[in-house]
Amino acid sequence: MFSVKSVSALCGLMLPLALSLTPAQAAATVYPLQLTNCGVELTFEKAPERAVTLGQNSAEILLLLGLEDSMAGTAFWPSEILPELAEANEKVKRLSQEIPTLESILAERPDFVAAQLAHLLGPESKVAKREDFANLGINSYVSPTLCTANHDTGDVHGARAELWNMDQLYQEIDELSQIFDVQDRGQALIADFKAREAALRARVSDETADLSYAFWFSSPSPEADAYLGGKNGSSGFIADLLGGHNVIQTEVEWPTVSWEGIMAANPDVIVVGQVALTRGWELDNAENKIAFLKADPAISQLEAVKQNRLVVMDAQAMNPTIRTIYGAEQVAAQLEELGLFK
Amino acid sequence: MTIKAENLTWNIGQKTIVDGVSLKAEPGKMLGLLGPNGSGKSSLLRLLAGLRKAHSGTVSLDGKDLRSIKRNAIARRVALVEQHANTESNVKVRDVVKLGRIPHHPPLGGWTRADDEVVDGALARVGMSDRHEQYWQSLSGGERQRVHIARALAQAPTEMLLDEPTNHLDIQHQIELLRLISDISLTSIIAIHDLNHAAMFCDHLVVLEKGRVVAHGTPDEVLTQQLLRDVFHVEATVSPSPHHGKPHIHYMR
């Protein structure tokens, strides 16, 4: 007779075993690999060996998958690289921190190009169109977030009708891992992100207040209207993860809001973005932002400022990228220190 | 070969500028248009040139209504010399005179040796042959007027309309210009301010006041003490000049 206790003990033994077995059971890619990416049919005869990435997120995904030796070049880095990837990144040639040129990309003789944003690769891009690479037999891959442009969920830069989630990122990681035949690492990475996402949600107990968050990306000057993360973008996602909501209720992804409007909304927590551009605005720097909040006669009267519920987060997390999870964790850690996370 | 105006009326908004004007130019003769400022001389000339459409009345050329003639055809017959035609462009004298040949050609091409001769002839008539390469911007007021007349002559017109062409010229050039125009055997209608010059050079005169014709006829007939008083508001006596036989106006101080 099996008792409940022994069954659950058995399960307790089986589970770690099962989990450790799962990664190894991810399939190896069978070439030639057929993939449809935003309406374009791609065929891969083998894993690419000279990949060029256009966009920080695409590069960081490949580096997280341990593919630095298969990368020939990267371009477009709006913020600092993830510290844990810095060493691997050193091995890969950086073509440009800004928008690259087509000739510099082709000079690396790529066999694969992965892009994050429409203005880096696409029909309206001033850099390259997918046909430019296709004509040379080079496969190009664009982030699945670009495929949904102009559907009713809104384009990637515009308005969103539904809350963003990590599904398309997981799809991108999955497809890239298939292309490079590192599906085990891909699945592990996805599982890791999912676990972290779940962990954050788990921390939200019934006692955690439904806090309202204002995500301040940056402002051109202290008097100017501020760029905030919108309700349904990755900022909203972070807020939702932490059991709260974005204080901004418009559906535009990056509304400019006046400080009067922000004060009227009275957020419980102000998340202050750290933008790492060398030629940016003065308020890109998070410390400058905090100093401004505390110095301004009106804004310093906000509850959030008086109670010092000011949290620093890497601004890249406010873009729909893998950095979003890192950002959420950054915020959670600081909220815990402030005692807001029960 | 005449320009004839019948009962011309032209308004700007509520204001009547030309009011029931009738006149007839004699072939080969010089008709002077006189009148104080605002009497409608410039507007009348533009109506006669077909540049404005009268609200009532007709302008006819050789009996044909001007409105029924194509603009290009009018330009081959009637040339207009304006008061202040100026340009910022750095054209040369010859280029300006060549403009007069435009009505005679299709839009592209058509230039022949004959055209060069017409241009040369026009320049010679106004005494600017040796200056045909000079730039417009370096010419004096009088020289510019002469170039405009050369351009009008290059149109090979049968009628020439001139709007106060002697206005900003010194006395030497005023007389020279009027002499030039009267020597040309074209029908000419000239708006002019200087009443003595009008008397000296014009064959007929038409006097306008507030858009209406108040007198017309030969200088002897038109230039009377009464008219000068009523229309021009000056005290003067008029008598035939012992030097050239035409009426001469003595203004009182």
Add this chain to the structure above:
Amino acid sequence: MTTLQRYFGEQAGLGLFLLISTVLLLLAVAAGTGIGEMPIPLDTIFFAVTNKFGWTAIELDPIHQSVIWDYRLSRALVAACCGAGLALCGAILQSLLRNALAEPYVLGVSAGASTGAVSIMILGVGSGAVTLSAGAFAGALCSFIFVALLSDGARAGAGKTILAGVAASQLFNALTSYIVSTSGNAQQARDVMFWLLGSFGGVRWPEFQLALVVVVIGFLVCMYFAKALDAFAFGDDAAASLGIPVDAVRVILFAVTALLTAAIVSMVGSIGFVGLVVPHAARFIVGPSHMRLLPTCVVTGAIFLVLADIVSRIILPQQVLPIGVVTALVGVPFFSVILYRSQRAK
């Protein structure tokens, strides 16, 4: 005497000048094809072109061949067409409006195009079925129609037409700002700025075909009215007295320049200074007569923009400087030289 006529005498001078300019243009295009970031040997450049024409069948590195043919050559040719078109429009507008500072965007075309572009880019008008270029073109047309209505079909005289153009530019620029600030994000605001400064990066062979057709048609129409434009020098009445149908000519030429400018702006964005400076340079070389001026503008504008594009591609390593910046940096001193020498000539 213009500089050239002093040396060559009139007709021969012009013919020779145009011949030399055309040769220079071909050289400029060749330079644009040969010069670039990627070092490509000269014989490869030569054979890449001859291969495509079918005269040779040498085996070449496909990347080199593609860069030469699909990217650099098409880009240089589009730059030539756009330079020609913008210079032509500038010359026409300077004559029609009798204003030395007139240039292709004075009728609000560029502002309208930017509004059209951001409507597509940010508002998502057309749901992906309308390209950015088509939207920009539509916006440009709207602005022109607005100007035409305000200035009574361009019959209102030069001063009022310019004012109408200023009003249109202000209105559409304000609309653009409104759309960007209410619906756009920080990245998009930067994108719009880049687009406004103009770029040849996105052009390939299809753009060249369109640009060539548009510029050739525009040029032929404008040449048809070359003498009429000369007559305009002394004002509307003078032109009318020479038999020119003033209203019709003005409307046609305004429409042609607006369409040509709209086509160029919607393709490559807003490139300044070409339309302003090149006509003055051309007038300095061949004089103001339009039968000489217009072809000269076309060739000179083409050469200028091809060279400017070369500079924009190689001056900063790994980056392309916006073409509008290059034309301004070159245009300003160039313009000063012309101004100085024309003052001296007087």
